[in-house]
Amino acid sequence: MEPSNLNKEQDQNSWALNAWTLLSKLRDQSPLIQCITNFVSMDLMANTLLSAGASPAMIHSIEEIQDFTPLIHALCINVGTLSPAWLPAMREAALVANKAGKPWILDPVAAGASCFRLKACLELVGLKPSVIRGNGSEIIALSKASLGATKGVDSSHESMDAMEAAKSLAQSSGAIVAVSGAVDIITDGHRVVGAHNGVSMLQKVTATGCAVTALIAAFVAVDPLHALEATASALSIFGIAGEMGMDMAKGPASLRMHLIDSLYNLDQASVSSRLKVSSL
Ligand SMILES: Nc1ncnc2c1ncn2[C@@H]1O[C@H](COP(=O)(O)OP(=O)(O)O)[C@@H](O)[C@H]1O
Ligand SMILES: Cc1ncsc1CCOP(=O)(O)O
Numbered sequence: 001m002e003p004s005n006l007n008k009e010q011d012q013n014s015w016a017l018n019a020w021t022l023l024s025k026l027r028d029q030s031p032l033i034q035c036i037t038n039f040v041s042m043d044l045m046a047n048t049l050l051s052a053g054a055s056p057a058m059i060h061s062i063e064e065i066q067d068f069t070p071l072i073h074a075l076c077i078n079v080g081t082l083s084p085a086w087l088p089a090m091r092e093a094a095l096v097a098n099k100a101g102k103p104w105i106l107d108p109v110a111a112g113a114s115c116f117r118l119k120a121c122l123e124l125v126g127l128k129p130s131v132i133r134g135n136g137s138e139i140i141a142l143s144k145a146s147l148g149a150t151k152g153v154d155s156s157h158e159s160m161d162a163m164e165a166a167k168s169l170a171q172s173s174g175a176i177v178a179v180s181g182a183v184d185i186i187t188d189g190h191r192v193v194g195a196h197n198g199v200s201m202l203q204k205v206t207a208t209g210c211a212v213t214a215l216i217a218a219f220v221a222v223d224p225l226h227a228l229e230a231t232a233s234a235l236s237i238f239g240i241a242g243e244m245g246m247d248m249a250k251g252p253a254s255l256r257m258h259l260i261d262s263l264y265n266l267d268q269a270s271v272s273s274r275l276k277v278s279s280l
């Protein structure tokens with residue numbers, strides 16, 4: 001084997017081992033993940049977290065945050081069905097999580113769809129999330145702080161179109177930025193890696209983006225000091241579960257079911273043989 005191919009194979013093996021180690025830790029530790037999320041995603045997000053081994057809590061009332069948020073292991077904030085009444089709780093939860101030293105992850109759903117949503121997302125970015133995960137259009141809108149070509153919650157860009165936007169957002173915010181798509185891009189503003197697992201049918205199941213963001217929160221909860229690696233691992237594991245689910249599915253509805261089952265049953269052999277991460 002060529003030395004460069006040998007290096008790539010060793011890299012691949014070490015990403016796969018790290019992803020498996022984090023999934024095993026997650027299953028052992030069952031981190032408590034607080035989710036302040038949209039009405040569409042609540043069920044799939046909670047089931048994704050449970051099947052991965054985490055403990056989800058969809059607790060979003062501002063009255064509960066001072067008591068509850070210091071006890072969590074990570075927080076996921078998702079603005080999918082945002083209205084003004086939800087914003088104070090999102091702010092408060094981010095501040096309490098920061099004070100308690102707990103990582104929090106932002107999903108800026110449809111960030112470029114309206115001024116209200118964009119302003120809210122930019123304010124949340126200013127509250128220092130550990131990771132921001134969006135689709136191509138969302139990351140471009142946030143990075144340029146402008147309303148952009150987006151089809152509501154769906155992307156009108158390929159993830160690769162958002163590479164420079166992701167790097168620039170990571171540098172300006174200090175967060176790890178992940179852009180989902182055919183290739184998931186993960187960057188700290190300098191280093192960029194691509195996670196290649198997944199199937200395009202995932203786009204036909206609502207809230208898979210939201211669910212993978214919550215899974216990132218669970219992975220970061222068990223390895224907060226290596227948020228880039230944890231994020232790439234979560235995206236890879238979700239993508240592999242999607243591929244294995246697709247082998248059994250007949251369409252979007254059965255993919256949703258088989259995705260959850262595959263995540264629950266995922267073993268080391270499947271992670272080792274399927275995981276594909278590369279430097280971009
Ligand atoms: N073309 C594609 N091929 C393979 N996987 C994809 C593709 N598009 C999206 N995915 C996967 O689907 C999941 C949801 O991503 P995406 O649809 O981009 O998010 P959102 O629902 O927030 O727009 C991610 O795990 C992503 O990797
Ligand atoms: C359809 C829809 N409308 C508001 S939030 C939402 C769910 C979006 O989920 P995802 O970003 O994972 O596709």
Ligand SMILES: [Mg+2]
Nearest residue numbers: 109135209210
């Ligand atoms: Mg989304």
